[in-house]
Amino acid sequence: MAAALQTLGGGIGITLHWIAFTPTIEQQATEEQKKKWLKLAQDVAIVGAYAQTEMGHGTFVRGLETTATYDPSTQEFVINSPTLTSTKWWPGGLGKTANHATVMAQLYTRGKCYGPHNFMVQIRSLENHQPCPGVTLGDIGPKMESNGNDNGFARFDHVRIPRENMLMKFARVEADGTYVQPPSSKLAYSNMVYLRGTFVMSAAQALASATTIAVRYSCVRRQSEMKPGEPEPQILEYQTQQYKLFPQLAAAYAFWFASWFMTQQHGSITGSMEKGDMSGLAELHALSAGLKSYTTAVTARGIDVCRMACGGHGYSHASGLPALFGGAAALCTAEGENTVMMLQTARYLVKCFAQSQAGKRLTGTVAYLSAVQPSPVAGNRNMSDLGTLVAAFQHRAARMVRHAAMQMQGEMQKGKAREDAWNSCSVLLIKAAEAHVHSFVVRNFAETVQTVEVDESVRAVLTSLCQLYSLYGITEHAGDFLKDGYLTGRDIDAASSHLSAMLARVRPDAVALVDAFDLHDKILRSVLGRYDGRVYEHLYEWAKKSPLNKSEVHESYYKYLQPFLKSNRAKL
Ligand SMILES: CCC/C=C/C(=O)SCCNC(=O)CCNC(=O)[C@H](O)C(C)(C)COP(=O)([O-])OP(=O)([O-])OC[C@H]1O[C@@H](n2cnc3c(N)ncnc32)[C@H](O)[C@@H]1OP(=O)([O-])[O-]
Numbered sequence: 274m275a276a277a278l279q280t281l282g283g284g285i286g287i288t289l290h291w292i293a294f295t296p297t298i299e300q301q302a303t304e305e306q307k308k309k310w311l312k313l314a315q316d317v318a319i320v321g322a323y324a325q326t327e328m329g330h331g332t333f334v335r336g337l338e339t340t341a342t343y344d345p346s347t348q349e350f351v352i353n354s355p356t357l358t359s360t361k362w363w364p365g366g367l368g369k370t371a372n373h374a375t376v377m378a379q380l381y382t383r384g385k386c387y388g389p390h391n392f393m394v395q396i397r398s399l400e401n402h403q404p405c406p407g408v409t410l411g412d413i414g415p416k417m418e419s420n421g422n423d424n425g426f427a428r429f430d431h432v433r434i435p436r437e438n439m440l441m442k443f444a445r446v447e448a449d450g451t452y453v454q455p456p457s458s459k460l461a462y463s464n465m466v467y468l469r470g471t472f473v474m475s476a477a478q479a480l481a482s483a484t485t486i487a488v489r490y491s492c493v494r495r496q497s498e499m500k501p502g503e504p505e506p507q508i509l510e511y512q513t514q515q516y517k518l519f520p521q522l523a524a525a526y527a528f529w530f531a532s533w534f535m536t537q538q539h540g541s542i543t544g545s546m547e548k549g550d551m552s553g554l555a556e557l558h559a560l561s562a563g564l565k566s567y568t569t570a571v572t573a574r575g576i577d578v579c580r581m582a583c584g585g586h587g588y589s590h591a592s593g594l595p596a597l598f599g600g601a602a603a604l605c606t607a608e609g610e611n612t613v614m615m616l617q618t619a620r621y622l623v624k625c626f627a628q629s630q631a632g633k634r635l636t637g638t639v640a641y642l643s644a645v646q647p648s649p650v651a652g653n654r655n656m657s658d659l660g661t662l663v664a665a666f667q668h669r670a671a672r673m674v675r676h677a678a679m680q681m682q683g684e685m686q687k688g689k690a691r692e693d694a695w696n697s698c699s700v701l702l703i704k705a706a707e708a709h710v711h712s713f714v715v716r717n718f719a720e721t722v723q724t725v726e727v728d729e730s731v732r733a734v735l736t737s738l739c740q741l742y743s744l745y746g747i748t749e750h751a752g753d754f755l756k757d758g759y760l761t762g763r764d765i766d767a768a769s770s771h772l773s774a775m776l777a778r779v780r781p782d783a784v785a786l787v788d789a790f791d792l793h794d795k796i797l798r799s800v801l802g803r804y805d806g807r808v809y810e811h812l813y814e815w816a817k818k819s820p821l822n823k824s825e826v827h828e829s830y831y832k833y834l835q836p837f838l839k840s841n842r843a844k845l
């Protein structure tokens with residue numbers, strides 16, 4: 274199914290059914306509720322949307338306005354949209370496709386509000402697909418991309434649903450209206466944590482697609498003269514082209530490996546949570562939020578780098594790159610806007626830093642925060658050694674987290690409220706959280722390549738790619754590494770020259786590295802990135818299919834241009 278969705282690309286009406294609606298049932302429903310809805314969803318006997326965001330609020334889930342008020346006299350919830358801004362807005366498939374939705378609404382029972390909870394609501398008839406009584410539905414109109422998906426709106430006018438339609442795996446409302454607390458109030462958000470994790474893989478896949486297109490095309494395209502009189506070289510021979518593309522290629526691999534880690538971590542922590550151990554939830558949330566934010570942002574930028582690396586043809590839809598960019602841009606906003614997500618990671622890091630200051634030994638992905646020495650000893654470091662590079666990233670992140678946290682403490686000591694201190698340090702906090710995630714991605718990449726057992730030569734190529742990724746990160750953020758003298762100017766120069774060496778080393782394997790992503794032409798949907806390399810023939814065929822080419826003289830000529838030209842000529 275995932276492959277079928279990919280082939281269609283750009284999102285379709287049932288994309289969210291698979292990636293959000295069905296997983297929400299899996300994660301938030303009781304066993305009894307699963308018996309009722311899960312098979313229906315898995316067999317697509319019903320089609321669902323995930324209806325959380327409203328016109329007025331997406332980020333601030335606690336600020337949602339849709340209400341679900343329990344009526345014990347009928348044992349029903351009344352779902353209502355009290356204001357215009359409470360209109361559900363954006364959910365994929367909600368406009369025209371879905372007949373059910375999981376609706377996030379403020380739960381009221383016995384006169385008290387218990388915050389946002391998920392409810393299963395039928396929105397269209399299963400007989401004739403008309404909206405159910407009290408439900409108003411529609412599509413929100415064209416978007417930057419993903420126009421195959423009917424992102425929609427929904428308003429509820431006191432729509433009654435049975436009590437059993439509240440997804441009650443964690444929190445419950447008894448028949449008499451008693452609210453039973455979940456083990457953690459944030460479990461209502463568990464489906465978002467899951468989805469953010471899957472976005473890391475989507476980012477990896479999008480960047481892998483873009484680099485496949487740009488690297489293959491850069492071997493077909495020949496331009497200029499490297500040496501006077503010599504044949505035009507493949508543009509991939511230019512070091513600047515390698516410098517544009519290979520860091521993106523390396524990032525695509527790094528993100529695949531990060532997504533594997535994320536999937537494994539999600540499975541293991543949710544497994545412990547099933548047994549009542551909630552201790553991993555905070556780290557899982559911080560890691561998934563930070564990785565989602567970091568990987569999608571780098572991917573969107575990276576796809577645009579690939580587009581520019583393909584020159585003019587990159588700007589054409591024939592390249593497939595504009596569509597990839599539009600899709601990646603959506604990933605930066607959907608499922609938690611990237612800045613907001615990175616601030617969630619920063620919140621966790623500041624807490625961990627305080628715990629470490631208080632003498633607690635940190636574990637997991639933040640263990641390094643207590644292990645890294647605050648005052649580094651400078652020295653000529655071996656910048657081609659992966660261990661050195663990983664240590665440098667950890668030092669940079671630990672320093673930046675410490676700096677942001679201390680700055681915040683300083684603001685509070687000057688009398689600022691915690692929230693104001695947070696806001697006035699939030700740029701520092703974001704940068705610190707990004708450095709933390711970057712450091713995690715580097716370390717995870719380095720650890721993963723060491724586990725490659727199949728083939729010594731594959732390990733060697735991946736090790737070069739990992740070095741390239743790390744060295745590029747250091748040269749791009751040199752100031753961060755130089756600030757406290759952990760790296761010297763000489764180290765940065767050494768990093769730059771190793772990076773140049775890595776570009777040359779990766780060049781002979783570049784095509785094999787993108788072919789290894791195994792992305793079929795039907796999935797790439799790119800004339801430039803074709804596996805057979807016959808770019809120019811297909812570019813010509815593609816252009817001939819443009820609707821403007823259906824007639825030799827377009828109707829607009831007779832309607833506008835001909836009379837306009839005629840009148841201009843008459844004036845002469
Ligand atoms: C293809 C496209 C598909 C797209 C689909 C969509 O977009 S669907 C729509 C997607 N929509 C979105 O993604 C909406 C994005 N917005 C949100 O997820 C939330 O509103 C929020 C996280 C921004 C703030 O939430 P808040 O105001 O409730 O929280 P707070 O900041 O006051 O922190 C309080 C504590 O809670 C903790 N904590 C928070 N979240 C989690 C979690 N998931 N798990 C565990 N813990 C969590 C936090 O760490 C903190 O812990 P501490 O330090 O006290 O120990």
Ligand SMILES: Cc1cc2nc3c(=O)[nH]c(=O)nc-3n(C[C@H](O)[C@H](O)[C@H](O)COP(=O)(O)OP(=O)(O)OC[C@H]3O[C@@H](n4cnc5c(N)ncnc54)[C@H](O)[C@@H]3O)c2cc1C
Binds near residue numbers: 326332333603608609
């Ligand atoms: C393609 C697409 C598909 C979507 N699909 C769905 C779906 O299926 N279901 C669904 O429910 N929703 C869906 N959404 C909605 C999406 O989840 C929200 O748009 C997203 O969570 C961002 O929320 P927002 O629009 O309220 O942004 P806003 O929060 O309004 O963001 C605007 C700006 O405010 C800043 N900001 C906001 N809060 C803070 C803060 N606390 N600190 C610092 N800065 C802040 C942000 O960083 C950003 O710069 C989709 C959106 C898109 C684009």
